[in-house]
Amino acid sequence: MFRMAILIIFIGTLVGALMPSGAISTSNHQHNTIQVSELEQSRSPSQSIEPGSGSITLHREWDGHFYVDARVNGATVHFLVDTGASVIALTESDARSAGLAFDTAQSEPVGSGASGEVYGHYVRLNRVELGLKSVTDSPAIILEGGDRSLLGQSFLSKFGSVEIHNDTMVLR
DSSP states (O other): OHHHHHHHHHHHHHHHHHSOOOOOOOEEEGGGEEEOOGGGTTSOOSEEEOTTTOOEEEEOOTTSOOEEEEEETTEEEEEEEOTTOSSEEEEHHHHHHTTOOOOGGGOEEEEEETTEEEEEEEEEEEEEEETTEEEEEEEEEEETTOOSEEEOHHHHTTSSOEEEETTEEEEO
8 A cells, every 4th residue: 555655656756757847936925825936927826825714725837737835844845736645755855955864875665666666765744834734743755866845645634625626726
């Protein structure tokens, strides 16, 4: 079961790796709306949090995925929302930003994919926060060579519902 979850995470990471990515920066905007970089500002904001309700609305990006900025151990991490992933998967860079210590020489198999074994590190995150939701002591994986962090069910399951309607995802 766990290996299947890792395979799903790996496939999601592989799909994300094949998609072009741009530099993303976030800044707070009035009404608690978070916008993407100037390159993407001509589009609607990718993420908005309704004050007090805990409801988070995400808009599908140009590459067909939904993204969200959450805090991991106090550091902001830009996640691809992956409803098929069992756990949170972090890039090595995001893991370092979140203060996680790991030795790249000590990676271990964490799953298998189409091209063979997937290597990384099993870790636990002190705190993950998004809007009014937070999780403590959450299992996660640091993927060796991954280029996108994935927000999986170990966090998404804390919402009462995750709904997708056309190009909008709402986390309640």
